[in-house]
Amino acid sequence: MSPSPPAALLVQAQGIAKCFNGVPALRDGRLTLRAGSVHALCGGNGAGKSTLLNILMGLLRRDAGTMQVNGVAVDFSSPAEALAAKISIITQELSPIPGMTVAENIFLGREPRRAGVVIDYARLFAQAGALLQRLRFGIDPRAPMHRLSLAQTQLVEIAKAFSHASRVLIMDEPTSAIGEQEVETLFRAIREVTAQGAGVVYVSHRLSEVFAIADSYTVLRDGGFVEAGRLADIDRRHLVRQIVGRELQNTAREHRARTAPALLSVQGLGRAGEFDAISLQVAPGEVLGIYGLMGSGRSEFLHCVYGITTPDSGSVRLGGQLLPVGQPHQAIRQGLALVTEDRKATGLVLTSSVADNVSLAALPALTRAGVVQRSRERALVASMVERLRIRLATPRMAVSGLSGGNQQKVVLARCLATRPVCLLCDEPTRGIDEGAKREVYALLEAFTAQGGAVIVVSSEAPELLALSDRIAIFRKGRLAQTVAIADATQEELLHLAS
Numbered sequence: 001m002s003p004s005p006p007a008a009l010l011v012q013a014q015g016i017a018k019c020f021n022g023v024p025a026l027r028d029g030r031l032t033l034r035a036g037s038v039h040a041l042c043g044g045n046g047a048g049k050s051t052l053l054n055i056l057m058g059l060l061r062r063d064a065g066t067m068q069v070n071g072v073a074v075d076f077s078s079p080a081e082a083l084a085a086k087i088s089i090i091t092q093e094l095s096p097i098p099g100m101t102v103a104e105n106i107f108l109g110r111e112p113r114r115a116g117v118v119i120d121y122a123r124l125f126a127q128a129g130a131l132l133q134r135l136r137f138g139i140d141p142r143a144p145m146h147r148l149s150l151a152q153t154q155l156v157e158i159a160k161a162f163s164h165a166s167r168v169l170i171m172d173e174p175t176s177a178i179g180e181q182e183v184e185t186l187f188r189a190i191r192e193v194t195a196q197g198a199g200v201v202y203v204s205h206r207l208s209e210v211f212a213i214a215d216s217y218t219v220l221r222d223g224g225f226v227e228a229g230r231l232a233d234i235d236r237r238h239l240v241r242q243i244v245g246r247e248l249q250n251t252a253r254e255h256r257a258r259t260a261p262a263l264l265s266v267q268g269l270g271r272a273g274e275f276d277a278i279s280l281q282v283a284p285g286e287v288l289g290i291y292g293l294m295g296s297g298r299s300e301f302l303h304c305v306y307g308i309t310t311p312d313s314g315s316v317r318l319g320g321q322l323l324p325v326g327q328p329h330q331a332i333r334q335g336l337a338l339v340t341e342d343r344k345a346t347g348l349v350l351t352s353s354v355a356d357n358v359s360l361a362a363l364p365a366l367t368r369a370g371v372v373q374r375s376r377e378r379a380l381v382a383s384m385v386e387r388l389r390i391r392l393a394t395p396r397m398a399v400s401g402l403s404g405g406n407q408q409k410v411v412l413a414r415c416l417a418t419r420p421v422c423l424l425c426d427e428p429t430r431g432i433d434e435g436a437k438r439e440v441y442a443l444l445e446a447f448t449a450q451g452g453a454v455i456v457v458s459s460e461a462p463e464l465l466a467l468s469d470r471i472a473i474f475r476k477g478r479l480a481q482t483v484a485i486a487d488a489t490q491e492e493l494l495h496l497a498s
């Protein structure tokens with residue numbers, strides 16, 4: 001029997017190049033996508049993945065190279081042209097319109113109209129409802145966007161990409177803000193559309209996802225092409241080596257039981273509709289992981305401890321001192337820092353420079369007699385850029401010019417620059433590549449070795465198991481149980497959380 005012919009080529013890109021202000025971001029971008037396939041585009045932070053996909057999508061123009069869609073040479077000058085060629089994208093940065101409903105966000109500019117004029121809301125909500133139900137996302141199409149959590153906002157963005165019934169779906173880190181259960185739901189939807197002949201380009205730093213959903217891959221490094229092939233022919237270690245360009249050391253933490261008095265102590269903290277009666281302690285040198293499904297109240301809890309929101313009941317003590325409620329500036333002064341999940345909303349000033357973002361919160365410590373000591377500021381920024389391997393042209397460039405993963409590293413650098421004694425981390429490695437993840441783990445290890453205390457919220461169970469000494473499981477806003485790391489497994493965590 002002769003082998004079946006390869007599926008139709010949906011996208012072929014070769015030798016794609018792009019410079020920003022004379023600095024090359026992409027030198028030799030390549031991509032091949034076939035009908036019915038999920039193709040993983042892999043590479044470290046700043047490798048050029050988003051740049052290549054933004055060129056394919058018409059969001060950026062290329063400087064050189066060729067691109068074909070369905071065998072026809074293309075050079076899209078806008079996303080509308082790409083959409084007309086049946087290509088849609090879920091970008092890394094979410095851009096919801098908060099004042100509108102979910103349905104309006106999904107069908108913006110394509111709303112069903114009566115007599116071609118007035119928006120037909122009944123049909124709009126019905127269409128959006130049917131789509132969300134098909135995808136099993138469990139979101140009300142009539143809900144106002146501003147009411148949704150970050151995870152739900154990301155699901156709406158995903159639904160929007162599916163609503164175009166495209167032949168090519170580009171997913172640039174689609175799961176960075178959603179939980180394991182929603183990831184499964186997304187994968188089911190991906191399998192459905194590929195079974196019908198669509199092709200998906202999938203970008204994620206979570207390699208377990210890549211191996212679970214994709215069949216073929218391309219690796220980019222430093223803007224250049226490294227390797228492409230079938231995932232069935234390689235293992236995870238090989239892929240990591242190609243992405244990072246070197247063998248990675250294992251940096252697992254040494255788990256320890258802590259007996260010292262608590263550094264951070266939370267007593268009966270509650271906030272209506274979010275979480276209730278949470279009491280927990282973290283000792284110096286300890287990492288407490290928090291695990292929970294979407295909607296379990298884990299991020300809301302961290303925000304409240306830090307002071308972004310005010311509790312209805314309970315108290316927080318740091319080093320025995322009561323933290324005043326709802327005052328993050330005071331919390332920082334007392335030694336607390338928060339690494340946020342949503343870097344755009346609460347983490348960074350995108351239009352300011354990397355240097356300003358890193359030194360902003362540390363300015364009081366860098367100021368003598370009302371004058372900022374610039375040489376100390378420069379030294380601080382340089383050491384953070386080096387420790388975290390932030391990939392940039394110059395520290396004076398705007399944060400918006402950094403790749404997504406490098407922006408996340410700036411968030412971390414900014415927190416560490418305030419010299420905290422206790423770090424609250426909400427998805428600290430979101431969007432960070434495998435090499436940088438190890439660096440973040442090593443940083444947390446060094447931080448705790450010096451007596452710092454850490455609380456980590458992560459939706460990646462393997463990450464929590466690697467980092468934590470104990471894991472608190474949140475379920476529907478309650479602390480369900482705290483388990484010692486020796487007794488915890490991935491299955492056990494999921495079981496206790498659901």
Ligand SMILES: Nc1ncnc2c1ncn2[C@@H]1O[C@H](COP(=O)(O)OP(=O)(O)OP(=O)(O)O)[C@@H](O)[C@H]1O
Pocket residue numbers: 020021024025026043044045046047048049050051052092391392400401402403404405406431
């Ligand atoms: N608008 C811009 N201005 C200046 N430089 C840019 C701009 N967009 C991207 N770059 C640079 O291009 C390089 C590639 O970035 P890109 O976003 O494509 O990386 P990536 O592989 O998607 O990374 P990540 O996994 O971190 O999202 C980076 O060094 C980045 O700083």
